[in-house]
Amino acid sequence: MTNDLIRLMRTVGQYRAANAPRESPATRPSGGTSEEDRWGTWLDKAQRTLGPTFAGLVFPGAAKTIRSDVDRAVQWTVDDDEPVTDITDDETDEDIDPIADALGDRQPPSIASHQRAEWRTRSDRLRRAVMSENPRPPLELRMSVARIFIDLLAAGVWEADEVAWRQPFADVLTALPPGAEDEDVPETPLNYLSSMIAVGLAVLGQGTRLDGGSPEDVLWQGAWNRLRRWVPQAHTEIVDEYLYIPTQSYARVADRESAESLIELARNAETDPNAETRAALESIGLPAELREGVWIREAPSGVPRKIAAVIATKVGDPCAVIVVGPERACAVLRADRTVLMAESHTAKWHVMTLPSSVSTPTSLLASPDGLPSGRKVVNLDSSTQEIIEVTQKLGVDLAHVSQAVRFWRLT
Numbered sequence: 001m002t003n004d005l006i007r008l009m010r011t012v013g014q015y016r017a018a019n020a021p022r023e024s025p026a027t028r029p030s031g032g033t034s035e036e037d038r039w040g041t042w043l044d045k046a047q048r049t050l051g052p053t054f055a056g057l058v059f060p061g062a063a064k065t066i067r068s069d070v071d072r073a074v075q076w077t078v079d080d081d082e083p084v085t086d087i088t089d090d091e092t093d094e095d096i097d098p099i100a101d102a103l104g105d106r107q108p109p110s111i112a113s114h115q116r117a118e119w120r121t122r123s124d125r126l127r128r129a130v131m132s133e134n135p136r137p138p139l140e141l142r143m144s145v146a147r148i149f150i151d152l153l154a155a156g157v158w159e160a161d162e163v164a165w166r167q168p169f170a171d172v173l174t175a176l177p178p179g180a181e182d183e184d185v186p187e188t189p190l191n192y193l194s195s196m197i198a199v200g201l202a203v204l205g206q207g208t209r210l211d212g213g214s215p216e217d218v219l220w221q222g223a224w225n226r227l228r229r230w231v232p233q234a235h236t237e238i239v240d241e242y243l244y245i246p247t248q249s250y251a252r253v254a255d256r257e258s259a260e261s262l263i264e265l266a267r268n269a270e271t272d273p274n275a276e277t278r279a280a281l282e283s284i285g286l287p288a289e290l291r292e293g294v295w296i297r298e299a300p301s302g303v304p305r306k307i308a309a310v311i312a313t314k315v316g317d318p319c320a321v322i323v324v325g326p327e328r329a330c331a332v333l334r335a336d337r338t339v340l341m342a343e344s345h346t347a348k349w350h351v352m353t354l355p356s357s358v359s360t361p362t363s364l365l366a367s368p369d370g371l372p373s374g375r376k377v378v379n380l381d382s383s384t385q386e387i388i389e390v391t392q393k394l395g396v397d398l399a400h401v402s403q404a405v406r407f408w409r410l411t
Helices: 003-010 034-050 052-058 113-130 139-154 166-174 187-204 215-233 236-241 256-271 275-283 304-315 361-365 385-394 398-406
Strands: 289-291 294-298 319-324 329-335 338-343 348-353 376-379
Touching: 034 052, 034 139, 034 187, 052 139, 113 139, 113 166, 139 166, 139 187, 166 187, 166 215, 187 215, 187 236, 187 256, 215 256, 236 256, 256 275, 275 304, 294 304, 304 319, 304 329, 304 338, 304 361, 319 398, 329 361, 329 385, 329 398, 338 361, 338 385, 338 398, 348 385, 385 398
Parallel strands: 294 319
Antiparallel strands: 289 294, 319 329, 329 338, 338 348, 348 376
């Protein structure tokens, strides 16, 4: 960060002179209710901690007018050997701090190419500091560092590197949720926190898949699993304040649609344990309906077996899938490494075993080499102990599945 920010990280409450952030009548704290009083008191303390510029960045539209009584107690330090340089008489705050110039503007900070490596180094110092547990930095400082990362990503500081920024940003995001030391934080700043998390996850999720297996996918999934409980409380009007127009080279920014999609997914997941699976299927253009434990899709085109195999792979273990096409239907049932597949035109169950832990229904059923030669074949109306065990593990009605396949209709 800038030298001024390093000073902020060194000494809580040491802030620079800057234009007071804008205020919003809808969010500005005032007397009247217990929550408003608590929010006003908490925001007053946060502004004395951060100073007006960073308070305005972290809590846009809510920062109060600059205070003169500054709390100078040292609460958090960052390991930085770089000497601190004050602003000279012929410099403005914006000359050394592009982030400050972005306050109240959807345009991201403009950071010269020759300065980006230095910003990356300083951001890593802040990442390490914000992850400290002895003591843990206060919430407003953790949020300040997360906001700075959002701004640096929007400014293209990591340039063409698609990997280097992800882990540091994930670390900063997963350091955000409140702990025991934040028990006095009122509801309003938690709404800001949730909105910031939603935007951060939307940025981190770029180029990843909810059900993917790449390192980037796994990193995002881990962050999502740790943070999703906070996302439903996000407010759209606050989310908008954390968004930027991608005008800089290599800018990585979230848009409203991606943030709102994550908010909707998190809210749906609160009441629907299959919300993420539905989202994963929709992301590949194969939405399906879950009925009595069976994922069902009508396919006006395509090969039902291949579609059923792809859906079964996406849903994961265990699963039951039926795909009905214009000429045939196909059912795929999976429990552990056992896979059952039946098609209406043959009226047979094919009983197979996934050959390895990395094998999937897609690799087993949609291979150009055809079905495995070692499979067992059973009449659709018959059953074996193996078939019965699979359907019992899945909790599905074997007769119902067989009927749906045989008669090509969804009952």
